[in-house]
Amino acid sequence: MVDRTSGVPAYRQVADQLAAQISTGELAPGAPLPSERELVDLFGISRPMVREAVKLLRMRGLVDVEHGRGAFVRTPGQVVRLSRNRLTRAARSLNKGAFLGDADAAGFTPSVSVRVRVETADERVARLLEIEPGNEVLVRDRVMSANGLVVQLAVSRLPRDVTLGTALEEIETGPGGAYARLEQAGHVLVHFDETVSARMPSVEEQAQLQLPEAIPVIAVTRVAYTADRPVEMNDMVLAANRYELHYRLPAE
Amino acid sequence: MVDRTSGVPAYRQVADQLAAQISTGELAPGAPLPSERELVDLFGISRPMVREAVKLLRMRGLVDVEHGRGAFVRTPGQVVRLSRNRLTRAARSLNKGAFLGDADAAGFTPSVSVRVRVETADERVARLLEIEPGNEVLVRDRVMSANGLVVQLAVSRLPRDVTLGTALEEIETGPGGAYARLEQAGHVLVHFDETVSARMPSVEEQAQLQLPEAIPVIAVTRVAYTADRPVEMNDMVLAANRYELHYRLPAE
DNA sequence: GAGTGGTCTAGACCACCTT
DNA sequence: AGGTGGTCTAGACCACTCA
Structure with a gap:
């Protein structure tokens, strides 16, 4: 009462x-x-x-x-810890890309569906890739699933001049993944910048990720740099009830 | 209609x-x-x-x-970018701790209220600090405000044997902040681990951070390591509409 | 005092799931 | 058939804000 x-x-x-x-x-x-x-x-x-x-x-x-x-x-789900320092070259050469590597570590059956297209850079993309707005970018739109369940959305964009004539414009980028193709083409990666934010999902994201109510998403934007310039940006969206991110920082 | x-x-x-x-x-x-x-x-x-x-x-x-x-x-608010690599020693020696350093960079007037107490380690704290459950830990409970507005909650815990007889048990840790005191006491920091997750705030957090509806929090757990062992853990809670985290990772 | 959102009632019918 | 939650109505009164 x-x-x-x-x-x-x-x-x-x-x-x-x-x-x-x-x-x-x-x-x-x-x-x-x-x-x-x-x-x-x-x-x-x-x-x-x-x-x-x-x-x-x-x-x-x-x-x-x-x-x-x-x-x-509600029964709390199991959280997968993503080690972001796995992007290093040594770790990369062992597997076929970050997601498939995580799959091995976490013990699930991964699948990825990819769509490739060409776009022109909007203001934000141009700023992050340090190119002119309106320039062509190659877009790789990916939906990652684990055991048949969608768990991650990722959209990566590369300046077109970097990808022309490479396997990066194909659905299958081949062994080592996109970063391996970049380095093969002479774009030696020096560092990555990751920006992490959190927000409530859009209705589309909520449906695609099959999110329960009151679960936010983690949005990660990663930019890959050579010594000269950025060559790739990647917008990832993760269900916050399934993932946490792990970074190791040197005290220097 | x-x-x-x-x-x-x-x-x-x-x-x-x-x-x-x-x-x-x-x-x-x-x-x-x-x-x-x-x-x-x-x-x-x-x-x-x-x-x-x-x-x-x-x-x-x-x-x-x-x-x-x-x-x-709703009018979207302004987002502050927190560079996590600022924890490095060089950057640290310039200011009085991470939060006050961010304040300088972002141009706001910071204030911090601190409470210090002693607790016994629960299962999670013991695991992260690699001590026995039930051991004493020093707890520094902090509420960070910018221009009078609460923007960040942080609770850091240190094994008691590390803090006994140092300024870490005082409200004011002195110039360089807690990490400077740790190193002064011979605990040379080698690296930090940060685990980032996102969730909806508890009712208390929502009130304390004055969060609008439908805004998640970013929860960061940082553990500071010497060559031998962890010496501090820090649970931070940030309003996701005001902060994003930035990490720079070497490609190695 | 007039307008705003907040709380509350006592119903009705529909859609979905189980047995 | 009989349970569940989902949608919906037509009211009432209260609490807050602003002129």
Whole structure:
């Protein structure tokens, strides 16, 4: 029953009580919440207010609702740690690209679908690749899956003059991946810049990554540099409930 | 007016139409949405359904609602880029710690409130610091503000044997910050490990960081290592609408 | 005081899942 | 068939903001 004198909205009281039961384990992961009609009777409030309470729990990521079945305490998924320092040449030469390498390490069956196209650089792309807006860039649009589940989206862009006449314009870049082809073409990589941010997914990303509610995405933009200039940028989008990023920094 | 035959819920149609107007700029950042009663008349649906539509826009981060005033298109804030490679010794010796250094770079007035206490290590802390669970750790709990606004939470923990009898147990660690004191005490830092993840904030974090709706936090756990062993771990929580992290990785 | 969003009721019917 | 959640109505009153 809710306390009508406290000034706290009834639906918040219900949400808080259920949240407390979840955090104590009284409602364990996977366990069903009482049905909405049951909560109506239990707390003596109307169904719209019960639904408001459940919606709060959904937004906090505590509960998943299945139409026709019920509401269930969310079970935390397993997090994969991505070591970003794996981009180094030694590690690269061993495998066919960063993602397939991670697959070996984490023990899942990877698959990648690639689309290749040519675009003209917009303001942001031009700035990151240090070229003129409107210049041609090769775009490699990739959807990475693990065990059939989409887990990562990546779009990489390269100045067209770097890719012309190389396997980088093909679907299959060959052994060692895109970076190997770049170095083969004389573009020796010196360092990478990675910019990491987080945000809520767009509706398209949420659908593609099959994200539960209240799960943000990690957006990583990586730029690969030779001694002279940037030769590739890569926009990655990862489900934050499945990934964490790991960096090792020297104290120098 | 909504299309009753499409099968798409009325509140979604309203949300999508408003979202479209926002993305085209017809409703510019800062502009007020029509009031709920106006939307009732405009679309011919009930107020609960109008509110459902507006709630969707809030959850997508498109709109901020102010009680008694109205709903307004959200204005994107300015993002501060944190260069993580600034932890290197050369950069460190120039300033009084990472946060105060960032303040200089970004041109804001910083302030830090610190609380110091002693705890016993739980399972996670023990694992990261490579000590026994139950061992004493010194905890430095910090709230960082810029221009009076809380922008960062940080909790760092150090094995007690490292801090005993040093300024690390004081509120003020002195010039160069905590890392300078560590090295002064003979703990020469060799490298840092940073693990980056993202999630929705807890209710406390949301309040403390004054986060708008639908803004995740970036959680960074940094561990500082000497040649022998870890000597500090630092759990940082950043508002994802205000920060991005930048890492530079050598291609080796 | 008039307008705004916030809370709340008591229903109705639909869509989905299970047995 | 009988349970679940999803959509929807037509009201009411409260809390906040601004002129």
